[in-house]
Amino acid sequence: MEVQEISETNSVANQFISQLRDTSIQSDRMRFRRNIERLGEIMAYELSKELEYEKKEITTPLGKSHVYLPKNELVICSILRAGLPLHQGILNYFDDAENSFISAYRHHPDNDENFEILVEYLASPSLEGKTLILADPMLATGRSFSNVLKALEPMGTPEKIHLVSVIGSDEGVEYLKTVFPKDSKLWISTIDHELDKNGYIVPGLGDAGDLCYGNKLQH
Numbered sequence: 001m002e003v004q005e006i007s008e009t010n011s012v013a014n015q016f017i018s019q020l021r022d023t024s025i026q027s028d029r030m031r032f033r034r035n036i037e038r039l040g041e042i043m044a045y046e047l048s049k050e051l052e053y054e055k056k057e058i059t060t061p062l063g064k065s066h067v068y069l070p071k072n073e074l075v076i077c078s079i080l081r082a083g084l085p086l087h088q089g090i091l092n093y094f095d096d097a098e099n100s101f102i103s104a105y106r107h108h109p110d111n112d113e114n115f116e117i118l119v120e121y122l123a124s125p126s127l128e129g130k131t132l133i134l135a136d137p138m139l140a141t142g143r144s145f146s147n148v149l150k151a152l153e154p155m156g157t158p159e160k161i162h163l164v165s166v167i168g169s170d171e172g173v174e175y176l177k178t179v180f181p182k183d184s185k186l187w188i189s190t191i192d193h194e195l196d197k198n199g200y201i202v203p204g205l206g207d208a209g210d211l212c213y214g215n216k217l218q219h
């Protein structure tokens with residue numbers, strides 16, 4: 001799996017990432033969701049440079065224009081809940097993409113730091129021969145992305161997989177390299193170096209799902 005970290009190049013993306021992390025700004029839920037969406041738009045644009053293109057003729061009122069347009073059959077699959085604003089950002093740029101939604105959440109059976117990832121809901125078109133874009137803003141241990149890859153197997157084999165995420169950990173990225181096909185590519189806004197004992201990214205930003213949509217009860 002190849003990795004492209006957006007923050008390696010200074011750009012306005014750094015401003016959106018810093019607002020997601022900043023405790024004095026991140027409690028504004030609308031801004032938090034919109035910043036994830038904006039990073040989805042930026043990463044969709046970067047990813048679009050690696051799609052396949054074909055020449056098309058466009059009729060203008062004054063003549064003919066020739067342009068190269070993407071020809072991939074795209075499926076955007078996001079992991080609920082926190083994947084929703086990232087999904088929207090990617091979809092804002094890929095107008096005609098098909099869409100999948102899958103749930104993956106951390107279940108704490110004993111109410112301590114141990115958790116398992118449960119996948120319970122999946123709605124997806126066929127992925128056979130298509131370009132799959134898997135979106136989740138947080139890549140902590142990497143277990144959500146890997147469990148979702150497994151759960152999508154019955155939907156067919158994509159020709160190519162792009163993963164899109166906002167904040168990752170070194171450990172999660174290294175784990176996904178062992179799980180995803182070699183020619184997959186991870187587009188990620190930035191990568192931190194630590195995970196705490198609860199599997200949270202440090203410094204990270206906290207709980208992305210709760211910051212987007214309000215605190216959920218543990219069950």
Ligand SMILES: O=P(O)(O)OC[C@H]1O[C@H](OP(=O)(O)OP(=O)(O)O)[C@H](O)[C@@H]1O
Binds near residue numbers: 083104105106210
């Ligand atoms: O890499 P991992 O260790 O699997 O952690 C990352 C996952 O954790 C969060 O989901 P969470 O279970 O909190 O669900 P939520 O989006 O509903 O908050 C986040 O949105 C990722 O899906």
Ligand SMILES: O=c1cc[nH]c(=O)[nH]1
Binds near residue numbers: 199205209
């Ligand atoms: O740091 C983390 C880890 C998992 N999920 C989050 O929302 N944040």
Ligand SMILES: [Mg+2]
Binds near residue numbers: 082207208209
């Ligand atoms: Mg959460």
